[in-house]
Amino acid sequence: MSVPRFWRKIPQRYNLEGTHCEVCGRYFFPPRNLCPDCRRDGRIVGHTFEGVGTIVTYSVIRTASDQFSDLTPYVLAIVELKEGARMTAQVVVENPEEVFIGMPVKAVFRRLGTDGESGVISYGTKFVPA
């Protein structure tokens, strides 16, 4: 990932900064500037997600690209945040067998990857069992 591309998403990756439509009550992550339901009648405001949620579904990655091969086996999950928005993230567990659908999780700050030995280090949100 290019440095500018990662840098632009730091608020979302570090602190789960999304948006909320005050008219219909929907929450969006990643953030939307326009509510797809309310359209021009919607009123979008910023919202920082609390970082707690449950696992909707997940996959155990045993064969990964070079950048993530050190981490295998690891769990990639769709997490439904308490406010309702869903996101894809890694769930950090010692044993993938611990993970189940409906598992409560909370956000933690971890390294997401590095651009080789000399490149930029990307940080962001992963989840652990709550």
Added chain:
Amino acid sequence: MVGIITYGTYIPRYRIKLEEIAKVWGDNAADIIGGLGVKEKSLPDMDEDSATIAVEAARNALLRRDIDRNAIGAIYVGSESHPYAVKPTAATVGAAIMATPVMTAADYEFACKAGTAAMQTCMGLVGSGMVKCGVAIGTDVAQGAPGDALEYTAAAGGCAMFIGDDNPIADINHTCSFTTDTPDFWRREGQAYPRHGGRFTGDPGYFKHVQGAARMMLEQMGTAPSDYDYAIFHQPNAKFPQRVAGMLGFTKEQIAPGLVVPRLGNTYSGASMIGLAATLDVAKPGDRIFVTSFGSGAGSDAFDITVTDRILDDAVFSRGAAPSVEELLADPIYVDYARYAKHKGKIMVQK
């Protein structure tokens, strides 16, 4: 008065027992464990480093007390394992706790006492009215070369102390330092692991400086060891802090809550501060705490601290909202040396 307005700690869940390290290098485990007084040490997960530990520690502090992010005017992160040689860990912490951009920030390095030096800086900024709140963090994924004596204790963990004058949970009555140019431990630019002067790190290093700062504090405050309820001394192993406590006249009971090194190892820049956090975890209003850090190279920072009523005031501070040091030490995941080597990046792989 300037003091600690909240604090937080983070310790990774992974541990390796010293027997496992001794087995690899053919050392006598009983001698090593007996000599150091350390049974096991923490290590980071594959995706943890000094920055992620610093962020988790700071966020745990904010769980205990929701500080106005606009009030945070300074963040200093002390470590000897900053992820970057050039790019501040403190800026990453600032973004991760949403304190940027109206703040100053810098990374500190003074071996194991960079975190307490950060506390002193924040005290100065708050005391002078330059900032309302300063964040001082000591964090490390400590480095020890394979087979070196340091490998038995070099651990991972960190602690964040938020310094301010708005209803502190603990007043910092005074701080003083004792510093000399002493090459007892060092790491040259570009080197992966530190080197040290072996036994030279003892008397001319640790004991001279810890005693220098501690005695200076007692003299300047006109106090005796018996005036304090608790004491924390830098803990590179369990022997040094116990010995120096005895030399200064402190009892085993006074240092017991803060002596976490037997189950944690030496978290370098985090070590003294985690000891202080473990003591704050159990302290009552009115308790007086004596702290003396030590950083090779070499220097010590001493602090005289009095716990206030606010530590139990739920309207201001919720001690149970974040994990205590004792809770962070519970439920570890033990690994063998091979897994430890992988987590610490000690296995050479094709790149």
